Amino acid sequence: MAPLRILTFSTLYPNGAMPRHGVFVEQRLRKLTATGEVESRVVAPVPWFPFKGNAFGAWSVFARVPRKERRHGIDIVHPRYVHLPKIGMTVAPSSIVASALPVVRRYIDDGYDFDLIDAHYFYPDGVAAVSIAKKLGKPVIVTARGTDLNLIPQYTRPRRMIQGAAADADAMITVCQALKDSLLDLGVPDRDVTVLRNGVDLELFQPLEQQAARQELGLGREQRLLLSVGLLIDRKGHDIPIRALRDLPEARLMIAGDGERAQFLKSLAVEEGVADRVTFLGSVPHERLKTYFSAADALVLASSREGWANVLLESMACGTPVIASDVWGTPEVVARPEAGVLMSERSPKAFAEAYSRLMADYPDPAATRRYAEGFSWDATTQGQL
Numbered sequence: 001m002a003p004l005r006i007l008t009f010s011t012l013y014p015n016g017a018m019p020r021h022g023v024f025v026e027q028r029l030r031k032l033t034a035t036g037e038v039e040s041r042v043v044a045p046v047p048w049f050p051f052k053g054n055a056f057g058a059w060s061v062f063a064r065v066p067r068k069e070r071r072h073g074i075d076i077v078h079p080r081y082v083h084l085p086k087i088g089m090t091v092a093p094s095s096i097v098a099s100a101l102p103v104v105r106r107y108i109d110d111g112y113d114f115d116l117i118d119a120h121y122f123y124p125d126g127v128a129a130v131s132i133a134k135k136l137g138k139p140v141i142v143t144a145r146g147t148d149l150n151l152i153p154q155y156t157r158p159r160r161m162i163q164g165a166a167a168d169a170d171a172m173i174t175v176c177q178a179l180k181d182s183l184l185d186l187g188v189p190d191r192d193v194t195v196l197r198n199g200v201d202l203e204l205f206q207p208l209e210q211q212a213a214r215q216e217l218g219l220g221r222e223q224r225l226l227l228s229v230g231l232l233i234d235r236k237g238h239d240i241p242i243r244a245l246r247d248l249p250e251a252r253l254m255i256a257g258d259g260e261r262a263q264f265l266k267s268l269a270v271e272e273g274v275a276d277r278v279t280f281l282g283s284v285p286h287e288r289l290k291t292y293f294s295a296a297d298a299l300v301l302a303s304s305r306e307g308w309a310n311v312l313l314e315s316m317a318c319g320t321p322v323i324a325s326d327v328w329g330t331p332e333v334v335a336r337p338e339a340g341v342l343m344s345e346r347s348p349k350a351f352a353e354a355y356s357r358l359m360a361d362y363p364d365p366a367a368t369r370r371y372a373e374g375f376s377w378d379a380t381t382q383g384q385l
Contacts (some may be wrong), residue, residue: 146307176329237302
């Protein structure tokens with residue numbers, strides 16, 4: 001029997017210039033195609049920008065994304081669409097359609113007449129994918145992943161477009177129950193939405209002996225080590241553990257990631273008098289993170305919004321529990337004591353209290369790893385099939 005042919009469609013997909021961008025979409029797809037029952041090609045639009053120089057910041061990175069590439073045996077194209085910062089939100093779906101539809105038609109003309117479109121991220125990606133599917137007479141599935149439902153629907157026109165796309169989609173997936181509830185609140189029938197949470201790569205993320213990991217990173221044995229991973233943007237809340245360090249003299253913090261708040265966070269560490277205990281690592285390769293997870297006593301995730309944060313399970317898979325904010329899908333991930341603890345609120349005081357609770361009853365790293373093993377990709381892959 002020939003494998004099902006799908007077209008994966010998302011602006012959230014890794015590329016040569018941004019290898020960690022949307023890595024969870026790629027991971028899910030790789031597990032799906034590994035079954036041999038599905039083959040896929042990827043259309044991953046990126047905003048158009050003419051200049052590659054570093055002086056233009058994040059926008060120049062888009063200019064460095066290759067037009068075509070192949071990752072892990074999967075062919076990917078990156079059509080450019082016009083995106084106008086601040087004012088372009090409501091026109092983004094139509095702009096993506098205009099740039100991507102010719103590319104999709106070319107796939108069909110070249111012999112890849114796919115069976116369905118598998119779209120990730122509801123807005124603008126899912127809205128655009130549904131429009132393309134209707135034009136081509138193809139079924140489409142849309143996966144909701146986070147801010148596409150827990151932030152964007154507060155804006156009237158995008159909310160209406162999401163509702164319209166949901167009505168026309170053949171099926172929908174959410175990565176946690178909290179996001180499904182958001183779709184139900186938008187009037188989507190329960191029967192049309194399936195919860196398929198993200199998994200964790202248990203082969204890549206395995207525990208290393210803590211002291212060996214610390215030695216590899218040039219770290220000492222004495223201090224408690226906290227690790228915060230994610231873009232340096234406001235909603236990730238890296239400022240919360242920085243501020244809490246004043247009340248945690250035995251702890252030091254490492255922050256992996258880059259972004260627009262980097263200078264603010266560095267200045268904050270100085271203002272709080274804890275700069276000597278905060279290390280900014282910059283962007284860390286995905287495969288390298290397991291050493292940092294294994295070296296840490298706890299992962300910190302103080303976000304204001306999350307769908308299903310893979311970084312939580314990646315840390316647990318390395319035997320390291322987490323301290324996380326009690327938002328959206330996160331309580332569905334941190335659901336047992338061996339997984340870690342949830343903050344009572346997003347504040348430095350609540351973080352310090354959660355830290356104290358975790359350290360007072362620290363879980364066995366082997367139990368934390370076993371908990372993560374319950375979140376392999378297998379169930380998600382079978383749910384997709």
